[in-house]
Amino acid sequence: MALALPADGKIIACDISSEYTATARKYWRQAGVESKIDLRLAPALETLDTLIAEGRAGSFDFAFIDADKENYSNYYERALVLLRPGGLITVDNVLWQRPRHRPGSERCRHTSHPRLQRKNSSR
Numbered sequence: 001m002a003l004a005l006p007a008d009g010k011i012i013a014c015d016i017s018s019e020y021t022a023t024a025r026k027y028w029r030q031a032g033v034e035s036k037i038d039l040r041l042a043p044a045l046e047t048l049d050t051l052i053a054e055g056r057a058g059s060f061d062f063a064f065i066d067a068d069k070e071n072y073s074n075y076y077e078r079a080l081v082l083l084r085p086g087g088l089i090t091v092d093n094v095l096w097q098r099p100r101h102r103p104g105s106e107r108c109r110h111t112s113h114p115r116l117q118r119k120n121s122s123r
């Protein structure tokens with residue numbers, strides 16, 4: 001993603017692991033994109049709430065959600081606040097085990113966001 005951004009483009013990366021992100025940093029540096037990436041080492045919910053508190057609502061173009069699944073709904077809600085109108089949210093793994101995640105199923109209720117479920121059910 002950083003490679004596709006213009007020179008003044010910025011990514012805020014949320015993670016809690018200094019170990020994993022040390023590896024990531026190595027490759028960001030090799031790819032020449034380290035200066036575009038602002039790594040926030042803290043639980044992502046804290047980082048997203050801080051961004052909202054700092055007045056960054058409506059200022060992001062894109063959100064990619066790919067951390068702890070239990071918080072997917074919370075990340076989604078924060079992303080809705082932080083994105084500009086027309087911004088894009090992508091969520092990894094939502095189609096995992098699709099045959100067992102039918103809209104309305106017990107499993108689906110626990111793993112999917114209610115607004116996404118309603119959207120899927122109306123298809």
Ligand SMILES: C[S@@+](CC[C@H](N)C(=O)[O-])C[C@H]1O[C@@H](n2cnc3c(N)ncnc32)[C@H](O)[C@@H]1O
Pocket residue numbers: 014015016017020042043044045066067068
């Ligand atoms: C599947 S990996 C993300 C990979 C990354 N999106 C990529 O494409 O390279 C999940 C990451 O979420 C991080 N993580 C787990 N719980 C978190 C939390 N509460 N807040 C922020 N990051 C978290 C883990 O440390 C791990 O690096």
